[in-house]
Amino acid sequence: MLIYGYQSQGFTGNLIPIVLAQNTAELTILGPSLAKQREIRILLKTILPSLPKVTIQLPNSVTTQEILAPLSLALLAYERHLLTLDCPAVLCYGEIGLGGVLKPSPSLRDIPLRCTDQAIGLVLVGRQTLLPSRSGNFELCECETIQDAGSQLCKYCLQHQGEKASSEENTTGAESLSDPFSNIIGLKRAKQALLYAVAGNLPILFYGPPGSGKSLLLSRIASLLPALTSESQQELSAMQAQRIDKPPVFEIHPGTKEADLMKGVVPAICKAHGGSLIVDELSHQKPNILTLLASVMDSRTFSGYPVNTLVACATNACSCANLGSVQGVCHCSEMQIDKFWARLGYPLLDRFAIALCLHSENLLVSEVNAPTFDYERIREVRKLQKQRSEQEIRRLLPLYTKISCNTQLSFRRSLLCCKLARTIADYEGKILVTQAIMQEAEQLYLLPKDRHYH
Numbered sequence: 001m002l003i004y005g006y007q008s009q010g011f012t013g014n015l016i017p018i019v020l021a022q023n024t025a026e027l028t029i030l031g032p033s034l035a036k037q038r039e040i041r042i043l044l045k046t047i048l049p050s051l052p053k054v055t056i057q058l059p060n061s062v063t064t065q066e067i068l069a070p071l072s073l074a075l076l077a078y079e080r081h082l083l084t085l086d087c088p089a090v091l092c093y094g095e096i097g098l099g100g101v102l103k104p105s106p107s108l109r110d111i112p113l114r115c116t117d118q119a120i121g122l123v124l125v126g127r128q129t130l131l132p133s134r135s136g137n138f139e140l141c142e143c144e145t146i147q148d149a150g151s152q153l154c155k156y157c158l159q160h161q162g163e164k165a166s167s168e169e170n171t172t173g174a175e176s177l178s179d180p181f182s183n184i185i186g187l188k189r190a191k192q193a194l195l196y197a198v199a200g201n202l203p204i205l206f207y208g209p210p211g212s213g214k215s216l217l218l219s220r221i222a223s224l225l226p227a228l229t230s231e232s233q234q235e236l237s238a239m240q241a242q243r244i245d246k247p248p249v250f251e252i253h254p255g256t257k258e259a260d261l262m263k264g265v266v267p268a269i270c271k272a273h274g275g276s277l278i279v280d281e282l283s284h285q286k287p288n289i290l291t292l293l294a295s296v297m298d299s300r301t302f303s304g305y306p307v308n309t310l311v312a313c314a315t316n317a318c319s320c321a322n323l324g325s326v327q328g329v330c331h332c333s334e335m336q337i338d339k340f341w342a343r344l345g346y347p348l349l350d351r352f353a354i355a356l357c358l359h360s361e362n363l364l365v366s367e368v369n370a371p372t373f374d375y376e377r378i379r380e381v382r383k384l385q386k387q388r389s390e391q392e393i394r395r396l397l398p399l400y401t402k403i404s405c406n407t408q409l410s411f412r413r414s415l416l417c418c419k420l421a422r423t424i425a426d427y428e429g430k431i432l433v434t435q436a437i438m439q440e441a442e443q444l445y446l447l448p449k450d451r452h453y454h
């Protein structure tokens with residue numbers, strides 16, 4: 001089921017689908033400015049008793065007052081597991097006042113029309129809201145508070161469970177287990193890159209302005225990792241001294257100290273072994289954490305313990321965070337941008353197989369073009385990569401030299417590019433790495449210093 005909000009523009013407006021995706025950290029809002037994100041989060045805390053761990057993508061132009069009610073409702077629905085049900089879509093609009101009271105809204109002429117367009121079955125509004133004419137096929141329900149709206153929604157879902165929303169565009173509702181990208185629209189290249197990284201166990205870095213989908217993609221890694229074999233399950237369980245059933249995902253949050261990662265008989269960072277190590281906001285990490293990360297990526301060990309893990313990171317592209325954004329303007333000078341990247345350290349950047357820039361494309365309006373997703377494929381390609389020798393990868397170096405226009409790259413980077421090319425070829429079921437595949441691999445690593453922003 002999909003919940004819509006309504007954004008007015010004068011006397012008409014647009015429906016905004018509220019798309020939630022589970023994540024592992026805390027409630028994350030993508031799209032609007034940082035200040036607005038903070039404001040929304042603070043207000044949500046006053047409305048709801050607790051905030052679930054989800055990522056929400058919103059259009060950047062959304063106003064806090066208009067989005068708050070549908071957003072609260074979507075979070076309530078998420079916690080009651082209603083969003084995964086097959087039900088016609090629901091619209092909720094009206095401002096929220098103190099104590100979650102839903103205020104009456106001015107009558108909006110185009111609501112019935114919009115509801116018909118999106119096959120909306122239920123409209124939840126504040127008391128004394130007037131609709132011009134009931135031409136639509138929806139139920140209208142006046143609610144005192146947002147909690148009240150939550151109960152009405154629950155009742156509606158139970159009655160209409162199993163009824164599919166008939167609108168063709170309405171495909172972004174529930175998260176389906178068979179496709180971890182099911183409610184991330186657009187970002188085709190980044191999704192593909194992430195699949196390669198997972199299949200090849202190759203370190204990946206996403207960079208770009210806020211709202212470009214970096215964290216959203218990182219949040220999907222947990223569901224992309226292939227299931228543990230019974231062997232690795234035993235190894236991990238023994239190492240962590242607890243039963244491990246799923247590939248572990250360990251996150252390094254900003255402000256983490258080196259000591260935090262070394263804590264424990266087996267160092268805490270080794271919890272990433274056999275799974276993924278995720279570092280969002282890479283530029284906000286302390287310098288010694290960055291050094292430690294580079295060393296783990298190199299040796300795949302820490303203090304003698306194995307940390308064979310998929311390293312996945314995300315960062316802004318400059319210190320004002322606006323580089324690459326179409327909404328905000330970056331005022332950083334070329335030198336400041338260089339300094340920003342130098343702080344991350346080229347030794348660290350050099351260890352990524354993929355470094356991809358994400359632009360702030362509006363995830364909700366771009367076309368649906370997900371790469372085909374295949375768990376079995378990822379598992380097979382992983383197995384293949386393990387069997388491939390370093391010799392085999394080195395034999396690809398001449399092909400790399402032939403296509404590479406950047407002669408200043410280190411030997412390590414060249415080798416990583418060959419590894420990536422091998423992974424892509426395996427993923428696509430090709431026996432040989434062709435020139436086109438090598439080129440594709442090379443283009444998946446691009447830092448701002450190699451591109452022209454200004």
Ligand SMILES: [Zn+2]
Nearest residue numbers: 318320330332
């Ligand atoms: Zn900037």
